Amino acid sequence: MNPTIIPLFSVIIPTYQRNDLLAKCLDCLAPNVQTLSTESYEVIVTDDGFNTTAEGLIRERYPWAKWVSGSRKGPAANRNNGAKYARGKWLVFTDDDCLPDRHWLEAYAKAIVDESNYQVFEGRTYVNRPKKSLSEVSPINETGGYLWSCNFAIERRLFESIDGFDERFPYAAMEDVDLNYRLTKEGYKSFFVNSASVCHPWRKMGEWQKLKQHQKSTLIYLSIHPEESNRLNKVYYLRAFLKDLILEIIPGILKYRGAGATFALLKLWLFLENMLLVKPPLDRKLEF
Template sequence: MHFSIIIPTYKRNDLLALCLQRLQPGAQSLEANLYEVIVTDDAADAETEQLLLTQFPWATYTAGPQKGPAANRNRGAALATGQWLVFTDDDCLPDAHWLQAYNEAITAHPQCQAFEGAILPDDWALLKKDMAECPVNTVGGCFWSANIMLAKSLFQELGGFDEQFTIAAQEDQDLQWRIQQQHAIVFVQQAKVVHPVRKPAFFFWEKNKCKRLSSVILKNKKQGKSNVAILFVSLWGLMNAIWQTVKKKQPLYMCHLILHCWYQCIMFPILFFQFSNNRQRITNTNKANVKLRN
């Protein structure tokens, strides 16, 4: 097997089905016997498994570890038999020549072990509207996990995606940073996928806060700093919401406070356990490195 396509999913069966239709035998210009498709389901949803069994039996289904998209992708990679790991998302629509373009790029750049492809919006007009969002990559340099490929040997050498990133934010940038310390990443413009443009949900500010926390984790990792300070970010946000409520006496701030309380009750223990588990993982890695050196 040459390529292993890994698709993490979570309760988006309708979009997943559209994605898989673009990858079924005969849909890609590359021969079907040169690639496999692995769907790793972080919801462990019986409906998703049944979807694959009935409509896409050529794809491999596995239940995810339910620890976020980074760990979910690692689960799929662990089952891969291909020499190259190709990652996309369950809401993306690969171009018919997607895999063929990557295959030609490997031939053109035989020393390269990491590639990224183009990500295009499904609605350029909607993307221009206020607060619409979509990852767009037309010139490279992004390495967003909606469309990347790397050698399985390199992925294993790097330890895969860092699972302390528990939301879909910065886990691919972290992998890019680690790859670029050793290898160049080549952009393949013809390896295209289409990504939907979305309007933000009602709780978009909390989602953005999670993304900022992921950015802090990545920044600290690059600088060799501890993530312990992140544990207090959520508490500071709660204290600030209480102060604004008391100071301004406005219902809007009271609603914001309620949302903060709900959010912090979830996020603080998650961040705490993330930090604790990461410390243990680093300790175990250091012990293993000592044994290897000895």
């Protein structure tokens, strides 16, 4: 890219010691793959790795992308770090384990023109195949209203004016929920762009430690926004669990047998823990 040209988009990709997944993501963003013109976007990889980094990978295979060292304070701080190097008028965020469609950036560019009253856009996030295990998870977004950090665009000036992601969130959980909540409180609505799609393949939910990190992130969220406790009470949490039980856990046990039962017990234990704390998980929007 000509350094004198200000790009429309700066694509921010936080990464942490997942070079194999990052390479697949970058393959989808190559100048000869994305349908948006090369001069219209830049790609910034902000790297929190310490045992290994992606610097060599990018220098050798993806010289059109910019590698920067992260702050090693978690995903929220890492995304903010990448944004500091951005030159684009708009920031577009995705994750290193996502696979953007060929028309991803072009779809956002069209939406910015067609829906000029909006300063925040979110795209569609879909999965690569049918679910094979109850423990598989993905931040699916087929209708909007989530603003998941793996697929959204925001005007850079707005992002900077609200100080970006809250760096008090040290784990990969709740930092995007917090950003969405703050934007909504300030009166900024997001527009859903179905054609701005990325694939987020199924991932294993992870061990107990990951679930506990999500719980800690929820506690941080409610300490920052105590008014949310008025809405997210025990009744809300119970209804959320019952919905999970009927729509996911019981069918999962029947389908996946022993593995499904083990995972169901894990979710039940986490539910009981959170009920005692009166802290519901906000990993997705619930509608009843």
